[in-house]
Amino acid sequence: MHNPFRLAEPQILQQQLTLVMRHFRSTLVIIPICLLVWWTLSNEVNTPYLHWWAAGAVSSNLLLQLYSWYCLNRTRLEVKIRRKAMIYTVLHLVDGCTWGLLSWLVLSNVSDVEGILVMGVFAGMLGGSLATLSPVPLFYLAFALPQVTGIISKLWFMEDIIYHSLAMAGFLYFFALLGQLLNSTKTTLSAITMTFELANSNAKLRAIEKSQTLEQERQRLMQEMHDGLGSSLVSALRVVENGKMQSGELAGVLKDCIDDLKLAIDSIEPVDDDLLLLLATLRFRLGARLENTGIRLQWKVAQIPPLDWLDPRSSLHVLRILQEAFTNIIKHTKATEVTLSTRLDADSVVVTVTDNGGGFELTDAIQSGGRGLASQLHRAKAIGAEVSWLSDSKETSVMLKLPVKQKYEPG
Structure with missing residues (x-):
């Protein structure tokens, strides 16, 4: 059975990574979200912790941005592609753990309204990660699993039954997005595979066209040499055999023949x-x-x-x-x-x-x-x-x- 969280073949993986890394710059919007969460939810109890959390969340996102830029602009992405994919997975895991820690820092000491705000932030993060990381399910899992585990476990350990319901809702929401992710990934993989198949077909057509062109050029050169060089040599030979051409005239004919041959060769050069x-x-x-x-x-x-x-x-x-x-x-x-x-x-x-x-x-x-x-x-x-x-x-x-x-x- 195919494992959807297994990294694809290097050629396909390169295309997947390119899609993810180019799209990831749009997640810069997370930085103002981090600052908004810190400013909205901080109080006397959790302010010191939220300071560190906001710094960590912003840093992890910037680290992902920097690594994406480095891979796309400063290296050849296809070199050590699996190693780069695993590093990218670890970076998403760190980012997901940072967001999973948020619920443990704030849910015990904020109002119900602020708790709902935290849930809304998490829902948005999960949906955003689906849009950004859909070509590679492993990245989504590395980011979303620690985030979901953090918030669900925190909600479950709280005494109010309402929070238990929110925990179950978060659990179901995660799996619903995961199913949507897998379907989206299949579509993306099909598109990438079709692109490679089309490129291979075009390469074969170009090879056939090149072969036909070479054959046409061969025929053309044979005709040119027959009509030009061959005709001149035959005419010169007949005149020489009849003794009607001086050596100087023969040299001129031969020079013309050589020029014809050189021009035919020069015409082939691109x-x-x-x-x-x-x-x-x-x-x-x-x-x-x-x-x-x-x-x-x-x-x-x-x-x-x-x-x-x-x-x-x-x-x-x-x-x-x-x-x-x-x-x-x-x-x-x-x-x-x-x-x-x-x-x-x-x-x-x-x-x-x-x-x-x-x-x-x-x-x-x-x-x-x-x-x-x-x-x-x-x-x-x-x-x-x-x-x-x-x-x-x-x-x-x-x-x-x-x-x-x-x-x-x-x-």
């Missing part, structure tokens, strides 16, 4: 919605190549909001659009300087790549299929972005406009 972090990986990858070709890179990025849609797939599209822009500069212009900048434009983030090489005619370039402009347009559309160009005889700018919030799922 960037936590941070576009600037993603751009930093691009700078790391392309910086040395630009420097080797005599092109100086200027980095002028400004603070921008996070892009919550920036997943690995979208990151790779962004990297490839910008990679194409840098590749065109290296291969097809005589630029000596290229600048990457960011700015916030209304509800969009604009990334601009500007070079000081010769310009080009945009319409002719798109129609001829050169410089990969069509690929940049396609990738921008896939993530709900826009790409545009400005070109004159002095410089060319590629502008990638990314929405801060996606209005639809990227295609």
Whole structure:
């Protein structure tokens, strides 16, 4: 048979203790009650004793408050959880004994009206302890049992039959609250158990989702490598086999393949919605190549909001659009300087790549299929972005406009 006063398993006990300790600060109202009892019931006979009782009752309550604060804010509650629960039980036992002593100090030398006041205080204390300590019946028992024992035994030893009736009423009241407590505890335990079960279910769902995401990313990378890296290598191999490619041209193709591979790997790295972090990986990858070709890179990025849609797939599209822009500069212009900048434009983030090489005619370039402009347009559309160009005889700018919030799922 299950013992309701037995401490629960550590995981559940931690939740119970958290509920009790967080709620216990509301019992500070007991301090003015202690002072009210001392001021109302003290007389020539019991005043010295009530002084000490009031000090003890206030101190025991403050000690409970302090221990609750210490456990919640200065320690890890789950460490030595059973030991902390037993210390908390002892503190409630001391507090209950303090209140149980009150009836022995005052009931023999107060009027009937004041005696009823004491009973009312005890009834309120029992009810308050039920509300505060309901998740852990052992705490309620440690607090209420010495309190009830003190008042019932004192009332029973008094000669008036009325006090005997009050003793029986107090006894029945205690057991009525105890039954209510056990029912409340069952409800609380059920809620805690359901919370853990829900957390476990969510963890399993997240594991399944993660597995599916990894599989999707694997498929995506395989497709990207097949369409990009694989296609470039196959084309280079055929040209080399036919003897139509010089060693310098072959080196350029291989460098492009390596860049493609590195960008695919970089897109997997978590960037936590941070576009600037993603751009930093691009700078790391392309910086040395630009420097080797005599092109100086200027980095002028400004603070921008996070892009919550920036997943690995979208990151790779962004990297490839910008990679194409840098590749065109290296291969097809005589630029000596290229600048990457960011700015916030209304509800969009604009990334601009500007070079000081010769310009080009945009319409002719798109129609001829050169410089990969069509690929940049396609990738921008896939993530709900826009790409545009400005070109004159002095410089060319590629502008990638990314929405801060996606209005639809990227295609």
